[in-house]
Amino acid sequence: MSYFSDIYKGIKTLLTGMSVTGKYFLNSRKGAITQQYPDNRDSLKMFDRFRGEVVMPHDENNEHRCTGCQKCELACPNGSIEIIWDRKVDPETGKKKKMIEKHIYHLGMCTMCGLCIEACPTDAIKWAQNFENSVYDRSYLTRVLNKPGSRLKPGVEE
Amino acid sequence: METTTNNSNFKSEEYFINMGPQHPATHGVLRLLLTIDGEIIKKVEPDLGYIHRSIEKMCERDSYQQIVHLTDRMDYLSSHINNEAVCLTVENALQIEVPDRVKVIRTIIGELTRIASHCLWWGVMGMDVGALTTYFYGFRDREMINDIFEETCGARLTMNYNIPGGLMFDIHPNFVKRVKDFIAHFKTKLPEYDTLLTGNVIFQKRTKGVGILTKEDAISFGASGPVGRASGYSCDVRKHHPYSALDRVTFNEALKTEGDTFARYQVRIQEMWESLSIIEQLIDNIPEGDYKVATNAVIKLPKGEYYQKVETARGELGVYIISTGTKNPYRVKFRSPGFSNLSLLSHIAVGGKIGDLVATMATLDIVVPDIDR
Amino acid sequence: MNHISLSITKNIHNWLFSIMPEGAASITEMVLIALVYLAIFAVAGLYLVLLERKVAAWFQLRLGPNRVGFKGLLQTMADALKLVSKELTGTDRADKFLYNLAPYFVIISSLMALAVFPFTKEFQAFDINIGIFFLIAISSIGVIGILLGGWSSNNKFALIGAMRSGVQTISYELSVGLSLLTMVLITGSLQLSEIVEVQKNGWLIVQGHIPAVIAFMIYMIAGTAETNRAPFDMVEAESELGAGFHTEYSGMKFAYFFLAEFINMFIIASIATTIFFGGWLSPFGVTESIPVLGVFWFLGKTLLIVFLMMWFRWTFPRLRIDQLLTLEWKYLLPLNLLNIVLMALIVWLNLTIQF
């Protein structure tokens, strides 16, 4: 007799399983979890902490906050940041001091660990939320973060 | 079961097939060399090293803060717990006491990571035994957790939220609400896992009595995590050596004694319930306080050897650091759960069918980067 | 009787016979019919693939194909086009002749089976008097193609898949045959048009009540196994064998296997419709006066059963090979034999329900 009760129980479990999928089938209109990605670009908003790429914000006077202290370069585990700096005469004070020429960031090597941003004492760099980072040529992934002609915002160093 | 006919007309011959490195059931680049007689498996030899990245060697080059993010890339499904392990080791070595807030947050996110990992495992387990729909249901629930992670940590998988001394930044204001939403959602979905797959007669037939691992073998092979616990080997690090905030919550260690594939399955399902209850106990009273304690910019561990183990979603992860007092470790060794769990495979899959091998592999829940490192 | 499509075929028939000698005319006619069937069912097969993908998506909280054409309606057409344009690869040291032959075996045998279905009254290509027998016979030829394909492609995964397929089809053939035989006890005929005729007094699943329902359940299980679909997709179990017997096929040859699977599914559903659910007969004879609508009823019932098979596929895990055989030999076969006796008793004692 256990032969028949096995069959009965077996069929019952199969039917309960089918009821689960059947329920989803009937609710498929609203239940779909698909995001139709390139179509929903406009409504797609990343979380504000999302780690897309490292950028250096500049204000309207083309001034940034990077002092060239190289802490980010040191903190980076895989050498994605290179800072080229020079000692130049500050036009205002007339003293020689360390200034960045180029803050080079290799997006292709970055593991998005966030250590550079943690390390920066002046909050000169931060995360951007863009995520469509693919390019056709590798060399585009090497970026110079400070804009040409930009300079250090006065008062950051103190 | 074994029928090797040896009369002169019919001779059964063993043959050899190569499962992997690119095979849907090996979950990554793992190669299994199978010796098969018909459908029955005679020998399994895992062949590793296809994605070896020498993380341990890279650690010797890096500073202690930098090591943390490398561990994301080992068992990427429990990245937060891996990070936590390294941070705990360093904190213990420096004898820093992290704030309560950090401990609680670490534990909550750790348990969320465990649930996310088990959700994915459940989906893939179903897929391996042929029920493709489970995959999407598992991912639906995991997606909510990933969103929580993304909002708080900025990344979905390789989070790198821990730093020695605490957390990189404070939790997002929405965190508590989102976690509560998730708990409410998941409590309705988890029973569905059971009705859809666990109870299914085909699934039970496929998994019960398959790939049996005895308690003695589990201990001697160094099995840990759900694999060990399904064989009755009480090995939950969270229970026996609680770390972070795990000493202030009550939960049951999911234990089974059958040791077969179905037991391993049940242990993981039960672990999801336990993790939910741990999160519930903590989420309402996250203590106020700092999210990190200040450490030196250059961390130098005192000369000596340090070991810390934690329970990842796959089992016991050990971090062993030898320091000579410089800013880099002299040697780092990770005791990864996947490696010793995989070593069981050649022991328990022999004598089963090809289908059994796949089901067994699925419940060992290996993550190949964790094995290869 | 004189509805439009039938009169067209009759007119063509008469016209052909008027301009040609009898032999040539019937050959031309056959070729014409074959071409029409081929065209219809190649397209129907493609749309079944699309249906499967859509249904699967709806079960799985997805949307399914929705880009190519209006709401994705041209997706599988585009896929077929892609497959046609793809390179035909092969393995080293494969048995080239058999390797190339295998897909044709599979697709031809499944297309041949289509010939005998009465889609509506008198709309049937080949009303043979041993209809069911012919169907069972022809549907087991497909497995030869699978065996050949798996064996000749010189790949161990494919070989395992093929061997599993052999075991599976031989076993489940039995259940399909026996469950249909149970129903033949009521109809007393193997001819499909005759069987549909009998059901004017109530569909066979109603006429034969309990044993008919059991026979239907057995038929559905065995039929799903015959088409090598989940939960019986041992043959191509992708998590075990990669793609199983058609691992080494590409391009159009792969498409033949793929299409054959879907046409087979349609055939299994059509048999179930014809034998259990009254074929093209409308429920309670509501549209009996308009025989063209029979096509609608036939397709409607068939698609419902196809949907049922898709539901199985997207819910259940796969069986293991030995459990597959246990299911057949320990459960389905004895039950089937019992069921035949039960049915015989019912027919003998005149306990069938007739309207």
Ligand code: SF4
């Ligand atoms: S995010 Fe990490 S890897 Fe990337 S540049 Fe910063 S420190 Fe380097």
Ligand code: SF4
């Ligand atoms: S970005 Fe920050 S850390 Fe890097 S050099 Fe500039 S100021 Fe220093």
